[in-house]
Amino acid sequence: MKFIEDLDVRHKTVFVRVDFNVPLNDRGEITDDTRIRASLTTIQYLLARGAKLILASHLGRPKKPDPAASLRPVAARLAELLGRNVHMAPDVVGAEVERLKAGLRDGDILLLENVRFHPGETKNDPDLSRALAQGVDIFINDAFGSSHRAHASVVGIAGMVPVKAAGFLMKKEVDFLKKAIDPVKPYVAVLGGAKTEDKIPVIEALLEKADCVLIGGAMAYTFLAAQGRGVGKSLVEPDKFEIALNILKKAKERGVDFRLPVDHVLTASIESGVVTQVVNAYPFPAELMGVDIGPRTVAAYAEIIGRAKTVFWNGPLGVFETPAFAEGTMRIARAVAASSAVTIIGGGDSIAAVAKAGVSDKISHISTGGGASLEFIADGTLPGIEALEG
Numbered sequence: 001m002k003f004i005e006d007l008d009v010r011h012k013t014v015f016v017r018v019d020f021n022v023p024l025n026d027r028g029e030i031t032d033d034t035r036i037r038a039s040l041t042t043i044q045y046l047l048a049r050g051a052k053l054i055l056a057s058h059l060g061r062p063k064k065p066d067p068a069a070s071l072r073p074v075a076a077r078l079a080e081l082l083g084r085n086v087h088m089a090p091d092v093v094g095a096e097v098e099r100l101k102a103g104l105r106d107g108d109i110l111l112l113e114n115v116r117f118h119p120g121e122t123k124n125d126p127d128l129s130r131a132l133a134q135g136v137d138i139f140i141n142d143a144f145g146s147s148h149r150a151h152a153s154v155v156g157i158a159g160m161v162p163v164k165a166a167g168f169l170m171k172k173e174v175d176f177l178k179k180a181i182d183p184v185k186p187y188v189a190v191l192g193g194a195k196t197e198d199k200i201p202v203i204e205a206l207l208e209k210a211d212c213v214l215i216g217g218a219m220a221y222t223f224l225a226a227q228g229r230g231v232g233k234s235l236v237e238p239d240k241f242e243i244a245l246n247i248l249k250k251a252k253e254r255g256v257d258f259r260l261p262v263d264h265v266l267t268a269s270i271e272s273g274v275v276t277q278v279v280n281a282y283p284f285p286a287e288l289m290g291v292d293i294g295p296r297t298v299a300a301y302a303e304i305i306g307r308a309k310t311v312f313w314n315g316p317l318g319v320f321e322t323p324a325f326a327e328g329t330m331r332i333a334r335a336v337a338a339s340s341a342v343t344i345i346g347g348g349d350s351i352a353a354v355a356k357a358g359v360s361d362k363i364s365h366i367s368t369g370g371g372a373s374l375e376f377i378a379d380g381t382l383p384g385i386e387a388l389e390g
Helices: 034-038 040-048 072-082 095-102 126-133 156-160 168-181 196-206 219-226 238-253 295-307 327-338 348-356 370-379 383-389
Strands: 013-017 052-056 109-111 138-141 163-166 187-191 212-215 257-259 264-267 277-279 289-293 310-314 342-345
Touching (some): 034 072, 040 052, 040 072, 040 168, 126 156, 138 156, 138 383, 156 383, 163 168, 168 370, 196 219, 196 310, 196 370, 212 295, 238 257, 289 295
Parallel strands (some): 013 138, 052 109, 138 163, 187 212, 187 310
Antiparallel strands (some): 264 277, 264 289
């Protein structure tokens, strides 16, 4: 795979797939520009070397053109950050877009409209890929967070442009996440969140690599219920019980220290925002549900994290959006930040958790792609990366 530094981009038309999938409020204003800022190194490098830039991204999951999902606010914010004009295309492809592309001069920037406004994007449609590639000399993929999708602007276009390479953000993501695939040991993985199904492939992969896996969040209750523990009205996935038991069996066979919470913060309802009690025994009262790991679990997990040389964390360990149920996740965030290990955070909720704990600057690497980071660790590659290697 080539990298951006390997290329001569002067006077070349360079198509950069970026990840500008930023959150917008009801007024269409950007509430977090982290993903835009993450792309600046690549964009500024290309501009400084006299390239003509075409930028493409999705925003949200629209099925058709929708003003609420337009990239126009992104164009305005990018222009502010760069201190230069960003031309906004009226569409993804078409005669007017081709006219704008043909009129680019060295140092110009054209941002295409939301690529998901075109139905061919998510289908990796060859016709759309060919239209996107029209007049393009170089394709740069700097959208790690979108590279687990075999879409036209990520994968299809790569096969239709003569030169292709990874941008700085893509390179940084791959270099750091490789440390979670071939880690310095002891290697500790912390996995939370609600759905067991989303984490099964990465858990399977981690059982081959990790010394210890620490489980929290609602996912823990599926594992506990599968073992016959009464967890009240906690969120569980009964159809995943067999898979959960199989994972526990594999962990034991491979000598992986697979930890589940030993105590739990319970509430009658998440909406109440009130802790009813903390328990360290089963069954839970039938009318209560688990919403956070308890203090004994926090202490045990923090001690294990403190001994690690590599830590990968994906998913909150409780309903951290509610202050009363956030303590476990916040304390684990601080434990990860205090560790001398290489620490890697993947996933939007985990990113929000370390930000809320005020320790983002103490994490070795915060991945811009939650789903992409999980798939990379599970498979060792992504469709977007394979397209650059082909």
